[in-house]
Amino acid sequence: MLTRTPDLPTTLQPTPERTAELDRLGDEIAELSAHLEAATARLLNLIREFDARGGWNTGFRSCAAWLSWRVGLDLGAARQRVRVARALGTLPALAEALARGELSYAKVRALTRVATPETEARLLAVGRAGTAAHVERIVRGWRRVDRLAEAREAARQHAGRALHVYQDEDGTVVLRGRLAPEVGALLLRALDAARETLYQRRRATEAVRPATGPAAEAPTRAQQQADALALLAEAALHHEIDPGAPGERYQVVVHVEAAVLADPAQPGQSVLEEGAHVSAETSRRLACDASRVVMRHEGAGRVVEVGARTRTIPPALRRALQQRDRGCRFPGCHVRVGQGHHVRHWAQGGPTTLSNLALLCRRHHRAVHEEGYQVARGPDGALQFRRPNGWLLPEVPPPAAVPADPVGALEAEHVAQGLRLHARTACPGWLGERLDVGWALDVLHPLATATTPRERPTGPRPRSGPGP
Numbered sequence: 001m002l003t004r005t006p007d008l009p010t011t012l013q014p015t016p017e018r019t020a021e022l023d024r025l026g027d028e029i030a031e032l033s034a035h036l037e038a039a040t041a042r043l044l045n046l047i048r049e050f051d052a053r054g055g056w057n058t059g060f061r062s063c064a065a066w067l068s069w070r071v072g073l074d075l076g077a078a079r080q081r082v083r084v085a086r087a088l089g090t091l092p093a094l095a096e097a098l099a100r101g102e103l104s105y106a107k108v109r110a111l112t113r114v115a116t117p118e119t120e121a122r123l124l125a126v127g128r129a130g131t132a133a134h135v136e137r138i139v140r141g142w143r144r145v146d147r148l149a150e151a152r153e154a155a156r157q158h159a160g161r162a163l164h165v166y167q168d169e170d171g172t173v174v175l176r177g178r179l180a181p182e183v184g185a186l187l188l189r190a191l192d193a194a195r196e197t198l199y200q201r202r203r204a205t206e207a208v209r210p211a212t213g214p215a216a217e218a219p220t221r222a223q224q225q226a227d228a229l230a231l232l233a234e235a236a237l238h239h240e241i242d243p244g245a246p247g248e249r250y251q252v253v254v255h256v257e258a259a260v261l262a263d264p265a266q267p268g269q270s271v272l273e274e275g276a277h278v279s280a281e282t283s284r285r286l287a288c289d290a291s292r293v294v295m296r297h298e299g300a301g302r303v304v305e306v307g308a309r310t311r312t313i314p315p316a317l318r319r320a321l322q323q324r325d326r327g328c329r330f331p332g333c334h335v336r337v338g339q340g341h342h343v344r345h346w347a348q349g350g351p352t353t354l355s356n357l358a359l360l361c362r363r364h365h366r367a368v369h370e371e372g373y374q375v376a377r378g379p380d381g382a383l384q385f386r387r388p389n390g391w392l393l394p395e396v397p398p399p400a401a402v403p404a405d406p407v408g409a410l411e412a413e414h415v416a417q418g419l420r421l422h423a424r425t426a427c428p429g430w431l432g433e434r435l436d437v438g439w440a441l442d443v444l445h446p447l448a449t450a451t452t453p454r455e456r457p458t459g460p461r462p463r464s465g466p467g468p
Contacts, residue, residue, distance in 0.1 A: 027423035034101030034425040035410050041099035048085040058387060059367050060332055069332025070397050080109060087112035091120050097127065101425045106132045114142045122444050129429040141437045142445055149447045157181065194228035194235075256283040261347035285369035287347065289313050289340040313340040313352060325359035329383055331395050335361035341368060343377050358383055 047063065050056065056066035067078035084105075088095040094111060097103040103111075107127045115123045126138050163177035179187060219227065257268035264280035271277050292312050313321070318340060327336045338359035344350030358375065360368060367373045372388030385393040403409040414421060442448045 030423040030426070031421060032407065033104070034421040034423075035407075035414055037104055037426065038099055038101045038414055038419055038421065039410055040105045041095065044081065044085040044088055044095075044098075047081055048089050051082060051085065059330065059364065059371075059373055059385075059393065061335070061361075061363050065332050065334070068334070075334055084109050084112050087115070090117055091115055093120050093124050094127070097124060100419065101421045103127045104132060104426055107135045110135050110139045114139055114146065119444070119446065126440075126444065130435070131428050131430055134428075134430065134435050137435060137437050138440055138444070141441045145441060145445050145447055154180075190232055191225060191228045194231040195224050198224070198227055198231060254278065254283050254286055256280070256287070258347065261287055261345070263348075279370065281369045284345055284347070285365055287312065288342050288345070288365070288369075312346065313357065317352065317354065317357070320354055321357050321359055324354065327359065328361035328364055329358045330360060330364035330367070331385055331393050333361055333364055335363075337361065339365050341365055341375070343375060343383075355381070 047067070051063040056063040058066075060066040060069065063082045064075060064078040067073050067081060068075045071078075073081065088098070088108070091112065094103070094108055094115060098105065098108045103124075110132070111123045111127055123138075127135055130138070157180050160178055161180055161183070163175070163179075165173060165175055168174050254270070254272055256270045257266075259266040260268040260270050260280045261284055264284065266280075270280050270283045290312055321340055322338075325338070327334060328338045338361045341358050341360045342350050342352070343356050343358055346352055350356050355377070364373075368375055373393075374386040374388075374390075376384050376386075378384050387393055
């Protein structure tokens with residue numbers, strides 16, 4: 001049977017003129033890509049400075065959330081930009097290579113997952129020598145070695161945990177132990193809290209009855225730690241080491257007067273059940289979406305009537321609110337779980353209806369009540385958010401101004417900065433040889449299990465078969 005190779009269209013047939021034209025087109029793509037990488041380095045520098053100075057903290061949960069709103073990035077891509085920007089702050093060699101267009105953002109993004117100031121130079125050489133695919137393979141192997149080393153260390157720490165308690169000859173009890181890092185951190189936090197409680201008790205006692213004699217001397221740090229541990233033991237036994245019934249464990253009860261709910265400027269009670277004062281706006285926020293019990297008091301303060309517990313937002317209305325809003329309505333927020341917010345508070349006569357409700361996450365519900373942000377519903381039914389200074393916070397910000405020739409403007413800016421970018425700027429040093437990831441990790445990774453790097457195979461592989 002005869003086969004015939006199909007004829008190529010005239011426009012696809014390789015000719016010297018066409019080959020030269022495609023080479024020029026490829027060089028233009030590579031050169032423009034180098035300019036874009038250099039511009040990306042500048043962008044990451046700006047993001048790092050903006051993040052460090054808290055410029056995103058204007059109602060947004062994070063710098064990534066602000067980027068997603070202001071620039072239009074996907075939230076995942078925005079998180080990656082912020083992560084890489086922060087990492088490059090401690091990796092100057094990688095940052096400079098990106099700024100000079102020698103490494104692509106894809107390579108830098110991968111390398112910053114594992115690079116440290118100690119390993120930066122070795123990984124920079126990997127980025128310059130290999131392709132983006134090579135870099136990804138090296139980084140995946142590097143992280144695998146890191147995870148194995150971390151797992152071995154965590155297992156060693158867990159196996160070494162111990163607490164020795166014994167009674168000395170004089171009757172005192174001696175403690176000696178070793179805890180895993182996270183358990184130790186928990187104990188230190190508990191001791192700090194107990195020590196602060198004892199300190200406040202001591203101050204209150206001395207204010208009423210000043211201590212005299214040896215009792216007037218402040219306890220040493222070691223003595224404070226011992227007293228704090230005793231308080232923790234007493235508290236655990238007092239509560240029978242039981243945090244409480246699941247239904248009551250996480251409830252926060254606030255007692256607030258109706259006048260305070262209607263107008264935060266009015267005097268009146270706004271306290272937690274334990275007696276701690278909270279602001280009127282905090283009480284208003286909690287009352288937006290909570291169970292409500294109306295209690296009536298006589299002039300002397302005695303309770304004369306207690307109403308039944310009701311939900312501020314009934315379950316059916318809550319389901320409709322969740323179905324309509326799908327998540328927090330604050331501009332740029334993507335949190336799916338939220339709290340019902342009364343645009344006009346129910347204590348001020350606002351109805352508990354779908355048109356007067358908006359779903360806000362915990363962070364932005366607090367921003368609206370306690371941080372001065374404002375929300376109102378416009379005549380068209382759309383929500384309008386404003387910053388504390390009254391400036392409108394749009395759902396989608398206006399696009400930034402772009403020059404008529406953005407590529408020319410970018411190239412001119414880089415020339416002014418002394419950058420000489422061309423088609424070979426970011427070209428890797430790879431010559432087509434096969435990548436041996438295991439050998440590369442043995443050479444590069446400081447925690448590689450091999451005691452000495454394996455010798456790199458050279459020459460042709462031996463043939464399999466019978467001997468001579």
